Amino acid sequence: xxxxxxxxxxxxxxxxxxxxxxxxxxxxxxxxxxxxxxxxxxxxxxxxxxxxxxxxxxxxxxxxxxxxxxxxxxxxxxxxxxxxxxxxxxxxxxxxxxxxxxxxxxxxxxxxxxxxxxxxxxxxxxxxxxxxxxxxxxxxxxxxxxxxxxxxxxxxxxxxxxxxxxxxxxxxxxxxxxxxxxxxxxxxxxxxxxxxxxxxxxxxxxxxxxxxxxxxxxxxxxxxxxxxxxxxxxxxxxxxxxxxxxxxxxxxxxxxxxxxxxxxxxxxxxxxxxxxxxxxxxxxxxxxxxxxxxxxxxxxxxxxxxxxxxxxxxxxxxxxxxxxxxxx
Amino acid sequence: xxxxxxxxxxxxxxxxxxxxxxxxxxxxxxxxxxxxxxxxxxxxxxxxxxxxxxxxxxxxxxxxxxxxxxxxxxxxxxxxxxxxxxxxxxxxxxxxxxxxxxxxxxxxxxxxxxxxxxxxxxxxxxxxxxxxxxxxxxxxxxxxxxxxxxxxxxxxxxxxxxxxxxxxxxxxxxxxxxxxxxxxxxxxxxxxxxxxxxxxxxxxxxxxxxxxxxxxxxxxxxxxxxxxxxxxxxxxxxx
Numbered sequence: 038x039x040x041x042x043x044x045x046x047x048x049x050x051x052x053x054x055x056x057x058x059x060x061x062x063x064x065x066x067x068x069x070x071x072x073x074x075x076x077x078x079x080x081x082x083x084x085x086x087x088x089x090x091x092x093x094x095x096x097x098x099x100x101x102x103x104x105x106x107x108x109x110x111x112x113x114x115x116x117x118x119x120x121x122x123x124x125x126x127x128x129x130x131x132x133x134x135x136x137x138x139x140x141x142x143x144x145x146x147x148x149x150x151x152x153x154x155x156x157x158x159x160x161x162x163x164x165x166x167x168x169x170x171x172x173x174x175x176x177x178x179x180x181x182x183x184x185x186x187x188x189x190x191x192x193x194x195x196x197x198x199x200x201x202x203x204x205x206x207x208x209x210x211x212x213x214x215x216x217x218x219x220x221x222x223x224x225x226x227x228x229x230x231x232x233x234x235x236x237x238x239x240x241x242x243x244x245x246x247x248x249x250x251x252x253x254x255x256x257x258x259x260x261x262x263x264x265x266x267x268x269x270x271x272x273x274x275x276x277x278x279x280x281x282x283x284x285x286x287x288x289x290x291x292x293x294x295x296x297x298x299x300x301x302x303x304x305x306x307x308x309x310x311x312x313x314x315x316x317x318x319x320x321x322x323x324x325x326x327x328x329x330x331x332x333x334x335x336x337x338x339x340x341x342x343x344x345x346x347x348x349x350x351x352x353x354x355x356x357x358x359x360x361x362x363x364x365x
Numbered sequence: 366x367x368x369x370x371x372x373x374x375x376x377x378x379x380x381x382x383x384x385x386x387x388x389x390x391x392x393x394x395x396x397x398x399x400x401x402x403x404x405x406x407x408x409x410x411x412x413x414x415x416x417x418x419x420x421x422x423x424x425x426x427x428x429x430x431x432x433x434x435x436x437x438x439x440x441x442x443x444x445x446x447x448x449x450x451x452x453x454x455x456x457x458x459x460x461x462x463x464x465x466x467x468x469x470x471x472x473x474x475x476x477x478x479x480x481x482x483x484x485x486x487x488x489x490x491x492x493x494x495x496x497x498x499x500x501x502x503x504x505x506x507x508x509x510x511x512x513x514x515x516x517x518x519x520x521x522x523x524x525x526x527x528x529x530x531x532x533x534x535x536x537x538x539x540x541x542x543x544x545x546x547x548x549x550x551x552x553x554x555x556x557x558x559x560x561x562x563x564x565x566x567x568x569x570x571x572x573x574x575x576x577x578x579x580x581x582x583x584x585x586x587x588x589x590x591x592x593x594x595x596x597x598x599x600x601x602x603x604x
């Protein structure tokens with residue numbers, strides 16, 4: 038037993054890289070929306086890069102620490118408190134039994150990822166530890182965390198590599214590949230798509246981002262026969278307002294798809310919050326493939342890390358012991 | 366055959382423009398052929414009404430390589446191969462609390478018995494799965510049973526519910542909101558994590574609903590609770 042949930046935040050779920058190979062049976066891939074953050078926090082902690090992390094939307098959790106461990110956050114940046122001390126995002130933090138870990142609200146970005154040394158121990162369902170709340174499958178009992186939940190992690194001796202995760206760069210330009218029904222949309226619709234700002238509405242969640250902006254009319258029809266959906270599919274129903282399908286999407290959909298978001302731009306897209314705006318830029322599938330491979334190579338390299346210069350977050354145990362000995 | 370790419374890690378093949386058993390058979394054949402060829406890097410193949418999507422690992426193969434593979438497949442030759450599929454029997458208790466909309470067909474001149482007779486013992490083709498895990502898009506519903514969805518959708522439909530929405534019949538593997546006319550319910554879990562297979566059917570298979578009474582439903586429900594139930598699945602070969 039590693040943590041007890043005191044405050045579950047707004048929408049906190051266990052996610053790994055996703056539940057693949059079962060889309061033909063209708064299972065959404067789910068998984069961490071910011072795939073880069075999920076991998077980076079695991080790399081920092083020395084975990085398997087597919088290990089389960091806690092994804093928190095807009096607001097973090099408060100956890101009672103039940104056993105000594107090491108944690109870190111990646112993705113959206115929020116204040117981190119261990120009892121009264123504050124720590125930075127992206128650094129490994131040693132926690133001691135009895136302490137309280139509090140992660141505040143997201144101040145930059147919208148999805149905060151908490152990793153723990155060894156990875157969170159939740160059962161694998163169809164090869165993945167990811168939660169799909171709509172079908173109640175996977176993760177922690179198929180649902181978001183609640184007060185009183187007890188979270189386990191796999192045993193792992195953490196070794197510091199003297200690194201921290203760099204702060205991520207925000208960007209509102211999203212590159213998109215022409216989609217399955219691009220031809221259903223005329224020049225005017227395409228001009229609007231690439232020449233306007235679209236706002237992320239509050240009806241946006243892990244299933245998809247609903248956008249609001251100039252209407253995109255498909256002269257060739259908005260309704261099509263149901264087809265498999267993809268991560269980042271930009272579908273346009275009759276009201277002309279695009280919806281970007283994300284990790285918890287239904288695996289089949291019947292709306293015309295004007296485009297697909299380039300996978301390399303998914304991490305910056307999913308860190309956007311309702312109320313923020315996006316602009317779109319066209320990219321062809323070959324160029325996008327190059328970018329995606331480069332991004333995966335960068336994640337695997339040390340490019341998103343920088344040297345850890347302040348080791349206070351890791352020396353806490355000895356510091357605490359000394360202060361206790363001195364009776365401070 | 367139209368082969369295109371709409372994302373970095375997938376290739377999409379279109380083999381038709383409308384819903385037809387023939388297109389479905391072609392897609393299933395093509396999927397089997399690709400699985401048999403076992404290309405390095407192919408991770409997942411998903412079928413829909415008219416298309417098939419092949420997902421791949423971008424570090425093990427490429428869109429160009431898979432487009433070439435697909436271009437070399439002789440679809441006509443595949444059509445001549447024997448075609449095996451599963452016939453899955455789904456026991457359904459029609460009417461009562463399980464099928465509150467069975468009586469709504471009276472307005473179309475069909476008694477509950479007529480609806481049950483027409484709906485059960487008919488083989489429905491699984492064109493694809495989607496909407497929710499294990500939800501089959503079925504073809505083969507008798508036109509007389511076409512019925513518009515409810516004006517006021519229910520907020521919660523129990524898992525196992527069998528119904529009709531417009532021109533389609535199907536079943537809800539999970540409790541969910543929905544506007545279908547409910548005819549009955551099956552006690553068999555449509556997704557069972559402990560079962561092999563966890564989902565009983567895939568695209569190209571066929572489903573037949575078998576009418577059971579409440580006593581049989583209750584007995585099956587007990588067997589499901591104890592984990593000792595059986596589903597009748599027959600392997601068939603198409604002409």
